[in-house]
Amino acid sequence: MEKKINRKINQSRKSRKNKFWFVSVRARNFCKENSIIFIGLVLFVGLLFLVQEKRTIDVGPSSNLTARVLNVDSSDLPGANLSPISGMPCADYNRRPIAVMLANDPVTRPLSGLKDADLVFEMQVVQNSITRLMAIYVCGNPAEIGSIRSARHSFIPLTMGIDALYAHWGGSHFALDKLNAGVMNNIDALRNPFNAFYRKSDIPAPHNGFSSINRLLNSADKLGYRLKNEFEGYPHIKNPKSEIRNPKQGTLKINYNYPYNVEYRYDPEKNSYLRWRGGTPETDKINGQQIEAKNVVVIRTASEKLDDQYNNVEVEGGGEATIYRNGETIDGVWRKDKKDRKSKLYFFDEQGNEIEFVPGQIWVEIIEPGKSVVWSTE
Numbered sequence: 001m002e003k004k005i006n007r008k009i010n011q012s013r014k015s016r017k018n019k020f021w022f023v024s025v026r027a028r029n030f031c032k033e034n035s036i037i038f039i040g041l042v043l044f045v046g047l048l049f050l051v052q053e054k055r056t057i058d059v060g061p062s063s064n065l066t067a068r069v070l071n072v073d074s075s076d077l078p079g080a081n082l083s084p085i086s087g088m089p090c091a092d093y094n095r096r097p098i099a100v101m102l103a104n105d106p107v108t109r110p111l112s113g114l115k116d117a118d119l120v121f122e123m124q125v126v127q128n129s130i131t132r133l134m135a136i137y138v139c140g141n142p143a144e145i146g147s148i149r150s151a152r153h154s155f156i157p158l159t160m161g162i163d164a165l166y167a168h169w170g171g172s173h174f175a176l177d178k179l180n181a182g183v184m185n186n187i188d189a190l191r192n193p194f195n196a197f198y199r200k201s202d203i204p205a206p207h208n209g210f211s212s213i214n215r216l217l218n219s220a221d222k223l224g225y226r227l228k229n230e231f232e233g234y235p236h237i238k239n240p241k242s243e244i245r246n247p248k249q250g251t252l253k254i255n256y257n258y259p260y261n262v263e264y265r266y267d268p269e270k271n272s273y274l275r276w277r278g279g280t281p282e283t284d285k286i287n288g289q290q291i292e293a294k295n296v297v298v299i300r301t302a303s304e305k306l307d308d309q310y311n312n313v314e315v316e317g318g319g320e321a322t323i324y325r326n327g328e329t330i331d332g333v334w335r336k337d338k339k340d341r342k343s344k345l346y347f348f349d350e351q352g353n354e355i356e357f358v359p360g361q362i363w364v365e366i367i368e369p370g371k372s373v374v375w376s377t378e
Contacts, residue, residue: 004352005335083138084233085162086118087359090139096229097164098216101149102133106259106278108147108207115284115291115361116140119162123366124256125152127303127311131260136164137213138229144286146210147203148189151175154313157341160184163231167216169197169209172310183341185225187216194219232344235356243358245271246327250377252296254365262365264296266327271358273324294360296324297347299334303368313366321347322373325358329375 081093097118102111104122114120117135125132134155135145151171156178159166169189171179179186189197189209196219200208221227237243250266252273259278266273272292275282282291299321301314321334330349337343345364347355367373 001333001348001350001352005333005346005348008348008352008354009335009337009346082236082359083118084229084231085136085138086361087234087236087357088118088139092139092141094229095138095217096220096225096227097162097231098137098213098220099155099159099162099164099166100135100137100145100211100216101151101155101166101168102135102145103147103149103207104131104133104260104277105207107204109277110283110285110288111147112210112285113137113140113142113145113212114282115287115289116142117361119362119364121155121158121364121366122262123154123311123313123315124260124303124368125154125311126309127305127368128257129260131256134158136162141213142286143212143214144210145212146200147207148197148209148211149206151179151186151188152310153178154311154315156184157315157336158345160341161336161343161345163229163342165216165220165225167196167211169206174306174310174312185220185223187219187223194222234362235354236359237356240271240358243326246377248327248377250327250375252298252324253372253374253376254298254367255372255374264293264324264363266324267292268327271326272360273363275363292361293363294325294358295362297334297355297362297364298322298324298367298373299347299364300367300369313368315345315366316341323347323349323355324375327377330355 082089083093085097114135116137117140118138119136121134122131124130132149132152148167148169151166151168153172153174156175166184166186168186187193187196196215197209197211200210217227245268247268249268252264254262256262261278263276264273265276270292272294273296275291275293283289284291299319301319303311303313306312316336316338318333318335321332323330323332332347332349332355335346335348349355
């Protein structure tokens with residue numbers, strides 16, 4: 001299986017390079033063919049004007065047409081207007097992902113803007129204690145996102161692996177050392193560039209930090225960050241309606257320490273996993289709707305304590321993974337290249353095939369040793 005997985009990863013990398021080479025070749029051919037036609041038409045029209053009005057026509061260079069065609073991206077082609085992460089259609093499908101660090105403390109619940117995320121990562125930032133979320137936005141454009149909390153270094157490789165901008169409110173010194181060294185584009189609320197963040201008065205500090213996608217995009221643009229996506233994305237089931245679903249209800253329990261314990265209750269009619277936290281439904285503060293994941297991925301990894309308070313979670317390398325979709329479970333593995341922080345986080349089944357997700361929101365739960373995960377059906 002390992003050989004097949006490594007071959008798949010290498011093929012994926014080559015495929016992405018070849019895809020842009022192929023588009024470039026097609027663009028050059030298109031440019032040559034259409035330039036000939038264009039010049040021919042212009043000359044014909046020019047001759048008519050010369051005959052009728054006896055004046056010179058300046059055709060001008062065709063470089064504008066050439067540049068426009070050569071800049072064709074595969075994501076600009078017809079039928080490609082889907083989020084590379086969630087697989088859902090949207091106008092901003094080619095926008096660079098934005099990763100936002102979110103609190104998970106009871107005082108901050110319900111969170112704002114969580115339902116609009118394409119992907120959410122969850123892991124413990126203190127061993128056997130606090131968990132934190134990182135929401136990734138491509139299609140979603142919530143008017144409010146929060147409560148926003150500090151960056152943690154274990155989230156950085158995950159952020160880089162999906163080519164995301166990283167929005168956070170300060171951070172641990174392990175995280176800030178890396179971010180201040182320029183490993184990736186980030187927007188820090190402690191500096192609050194171009195008024196990207198704000199505080200609310202109805203929530204106690206430090207849990208009252210908020211932002212929005214528009215604020216973050218404005219800040220990123222003025223900071224000179226690239227705003228176009230370069231992440232290759234995740235594969236998705238082409239016709240999810242034809243997939244066989246489990247007709248039974250089920251519950252996935254992830255036993256983080258209370259009040260951070262999580263449940264996903266599978267609803268076969270919606271084909272969604274409704275999220276519960278601390279024994280109550282997880283809702284979005286903006287609209288009061290319950291969070292519904294189409295896919296839940298549980299990956300197992302190791303961790304160690306740093307400075308007696310921070311958690312160092314291994315998110316590079318590989319390990320066991322279980323994927324929950326369509327009411328069924330798929331055993332597999334996760335892989336991320338330790339030598340390349342920008343490498344994609346892959347998920348494979350036991351046969352070495354890359355997992356195809358149901359279009360919709362994805363949750364990735366990163367579990368350390370000793371934490372029980374239980375799936376049961378009714």
